[in-house]
Amino acid sequence: MSETQNDNRSTGQGTSRRAFLRGAAATGVGLAASQAAADGPDPLITEKQDWAMSLGEGVDETPYGLPIKYESDVIRRNVPWLTADPISSINFTPIHALDGTITPQGCAFERHHSGAIELKKEDYRLMINGLVDTPLVFTYEDLERFPRVNKTFFLECAANTGMEWAGAQLNGSQFTHGMIHNMEYTGVTLRTLLEEAGLGAAGDLADKWVYVEGADASSNGRSIPMEKALDDCMIAFKANGEALRMEHGYPVRLVVPGWEGNMWVKWLRRIEVTAQAIESREETSKYTDTLADGTSRKWTWVMDAKSVVTSPSPQMPITHGKGPLVITGLAWSGRGAITGVDVSKDGGKTWEKARLANPGAPMALTRFYLDITWDGEEMLLQSRAHDDTGYVQPTKAQLREVRGENSVYHNNCIQTWHVKSNGEAENVEVSS
């Protein structure tokens, strides 16, 4: 055990979770560390440390900083076997290691169809055409002159947790639930821009659509019903206070609150008012849900209520032994605000109410906590979200009963972690 401990101290480097876990699981190092004081004075206190005597970095050292090196394992990760190629692919937010609700852009998951492009603000153009009174072209500067709004929303890929449909597959909340992020966006409402072009030419808006597409080589395009477009969609150019990162669509992306991430077109270059859905590749061959009888649901845009325990979890084992334990996780609903989260420690036999860190906000992540005294017993840890429509997150069995076993997208089932008495956790599926 002292090896792991010594490694940590002597190098000052954070070992990876998994490496740490091996030590912890084998020897109970976490327990031993917390008892160290009983064996004598802690040298971290009694001995003068370098950082307490010498000087640190000056203010001119890091004009724009990254997290401290000890957090270098809090990064996006991908699963190479999922896709043919890392350019048209996806990675995962390290939700297991984050807290609160805002996702830093630098570790927020990415999904590109032809890679993340570098598009300068000066080269950016946004066109509105189709059934509008005056087709318009905006520059980036134009967009900044419209009245602005600030809103926080989650973006979840419809395929999040899709790999778990057939059974427990990936061992970690980052991989099972990490196709999600939550940011505060600054921008202009889509309604403002549509009204600037004028919707008189569209006639009755009830059956009209808005087709949106990106400027990258995939030129990903999606059709959005006019009602949604006029309700709450945003043209965003800032996230979490700063410019969008390249991988999130710099300089401008679309925000479609509560609806699947594929519709949030990045590098947005064109908005067209149409009389019909375009039925693009991404709304027919992909992002449709095949049921047991072979027919498929389409236009399944909204992301239903969902939650996951982020810690403890396979990447976040309990290393401190028995006693006070913080169980925490995230909950969200594309149909409204989270009103409550239940946690089960026995695989769904009994449920208790977790504490929401803040009241749920519509279509944004909500953090929950359950503070317990862990006596070292095994747990089958689950969470279950409630939203303000009265919807309660279902089990995988309930979803399969309706949809069959060939679905990929929109898997919002209850997740189970098997937490063992040594603190390790594993992704498992349990009987219903």
Place this chain on the structure above:
Amino acid sequence: MSKFLPKLILTTALSATLAMPAFAEKFGLGRAALPEEIAAWNHDISPNGDGLPIGSGSVEDGEMIFSENCAVCHGEFAEGVDNWPKLAGGDGTLADKDPLKTVGSYWPYLSTVYDYVRRSMPFGAAQTMTDDDVYAITAYILYSNYIVEDDFVLSNENFLEVEMPNAEGFITDDRAETEYTIFTEENACYENCKEVVEITKRATVLDVTPEETTEAAAEPVAEETVQVAVAEEAPAEEAPVEVAAAAFDEALAAEGESVFKKCKACHQVGEGAKNRTGPVLNGVLGATIGHVEDFKYSNDFLDAREEGFTWTEENLIAYLHRPKAMFPRTKMSFAGLKSDDDIAAVIEYLKATTQ
């Protein structure tokens, strides 16, 4: 339409607002889009054929164009290579376990094929095909799915006559009726929800989670890395520029980088390059054929390796000109570079990146 809309959208207040856009405040920002600008970007094609350009293409032409531009990922018969999408096959599998979803078995509209190929393909060289080429590719994909005969010519005139096998296979989102009525507060259980709980599946049994790559990165390697970086930088600073200049023509290599975009979907080169659909190309010039250890080469390549065939500049020029003329069974189903200048440039780029 109202079927799939959230209730709030159907309120009279919003309906009224929907009907009154003319009352909206205008800011006078932006400028009118010119017809040429709209024509340049407005390429979406609707299921009813709206947006289809005038033109045509045959299965016969499509086979050749597909072979040159698409087969490297999608296979000569649209059957798919590695993890790349399969475009043909799978009829009648949609209700099976693991259905095979292809253009033939799944896609409901032919317009989607034309729209997608024209806007997004080929991967790495999007929006480079002519409208007729796209008709031909679309026709070939139909043919590879046995939807049309080999003498078929697809055009904007007969486009809507093609019947897609799964056209009727879709329903609009029905979760409101089939799920939202079940997954409710009323049905949520809190006590004695089930008698026993058993673990039925375990992720560690499958063992498909990527191994932690940060162990190397997060361990005390950090300081070493810095040293290595410094060590690498130092000679670069000291090294006389002439050395680099003598080894390759910088301007030509820059042109080659642009040509290399055609290769990039399958090949990587330079620092950190890895095998993809094709092998990593570091050090290929002057190497024995098939020199990348963990890449599965064609038998043609393995035979040539036995014979000690070397990638001399001359050999590489010949191969890049017409790969299949040199090695008929090469896995690289790239048609070849037509321009001698492009070949020279891309070879220069390979030299430069391997310096």
